Amino acid sequence: MSKDFNNIDKNIEGDDDMSTLAIENKEYRRLDITKLRSKKSSVISSEESLKDIVPIDWSDEVLSGKKKVIITSKK
Amino acid sequence: MCKVGDIILVQNYNDNGIDLSRHSFVIISDEAGQIQGLEYDLMCNVMSSFKNVKHREQKLKYSGNYEVLYTDSIITDGGNGLDGYIKAEQFYYFTKDTIEYEVIGSLEPEFFDSLIQFIEDLEIQTIDVLDNIKKND
Numbered sequence: 001m002s003k004d005f006n007n008i009d010k011n012i013e014g015d016d017d018m019s020t021l022a023i024e025n026k027e028y029r030r031l032d033i034t035k036l037r038s039k040k041s042s043v044i045s046s047e048e049s050l051k052d053i054v055p056i057d058w059s060d061e062v063l064s065g066k067k068k069v070i071i072t073s074k075k
Numbered sequence: 076m077c078k079v080g081d082i083i084l085v086q087n088y089n090d091n092g093i094d095l096s097r098h099s100f101v102i103i104s105d106e107a108g109q110i111q112g113l114e115y116d117l118m119c120n121v122m123s124s125f126k127n128v129k130h131r132e133q134k135l136k137y138s139g140n141y142e143v144l145y146t147d148s149i150i151t152d153g154g155n156g157l158d159g160y161i162k163a164e165q166f167y168y169f170t171k172d173t174i175e176y177e178v179i180g181s182l183e184p185e186f187f188d189s190l191i192q193f194i195e196d197l198e199i200q201t202i203d204v205l206d207n208i209k210k211n212d
Contacts, residue, residue, distance in 0.1 A: 026184040028079045029191050031104050031118070036166075036194070041201040043111075049165055049204050053123040054130075055097040056159055058084070062179050069082055069180025071147055073189060 079105050080187045082122070083176040098122075101161055101182060103191065105171075113208045115168040120190075124159040131158070139164030141193050147186065163194050165202045174207070 061067040077083055081102045100119035107116040122143070125131035134140050141161040182190065 028184050029188040030079075030106075031191050032195055033104070033106075033108065036201065039197065039201050041203055043203050043205055044165075046167075046204055046206050049162075049167075049202065050098065050121070053098065053121055053162070054126055054159075056099050056122055056124045057157065058099070058179065063084075065177070065179075070183060071082070071143060071180070071186050072183035073147065073186040 077102055077105065077117075077171070077176065077178050079103065080182045080184065081178045082180040082182065083119070084179050086175045086177060099179070100167060101187075101190070103166075103194070110168060110203060111205065113168070113205060115170055115208050117169040117171050117174075119167045119169065120161045120163055121165065121167060122159055122161050124157050134160055139197060139199055141190055161190060163190065164197055164199055165204060167204045168208050170208055 079102055083100050085098055086096055099122040102119055104118040141163040143159045145158045
């Protein structure tokens with residue numbers, strides 16, 4: 001499905017209520033599971049997978065639900 | 076209820092001494108499926124920050140890690156100022172009704188799409204973490 005990000009941007013700039021609606025209406029691309037399964041893979045434990053992961057130290061406002069993280073592309 | 080593109084923080088989850096609490100995950104699929112005969116309805120990538128500059132350089136050399144810059148992250152009215160990465164070649168499988176989580180945010184669809192493209196283009200071995208669904212047998 002094609003996406004019209006230019007149109008969405010216009011909505012964001014134009015009206016706060018509309019921007020919320022526009023963001024909610026944007027669709028996420030679905031992962032092609034078949035493509036993923038065609039790759040060579042292996043299984044490891046949670047312990048092994050997490051041994052080098054550094055949990056993100058979110059702010060108290062995020063942890064308490066007062067603020068939401070939105071990660072957006074600047075490109 | 077969580078959905079594709081959400082960032083969740085797993086709470087109160089401890090399996091065989093492995094504590095997933097405090098770890099942040101990006102939901103890349105919420106469709107039910109099976110892997111190795113095990114049912115799941117949530118596929119996630121874990122998020123990580125960097126310990127230091129050296130750790131950052133080391134991690135970003137690895138082709139399976141998808142960088143998330145602080146400048147990419149908008150936290151309503153502020154942020155924590157830290158960069159990080161999404162471990163894009165490792166897939167954690169869950170069933171929604173067996174984990175406690177909190178939705179703390181989301182990836183904007185365009186950013187999410189670029190992550191999915193990155194995953195589909197990976198030319199390295201992927202890794203599945205299944206022990207969070209095995210216990211439901």
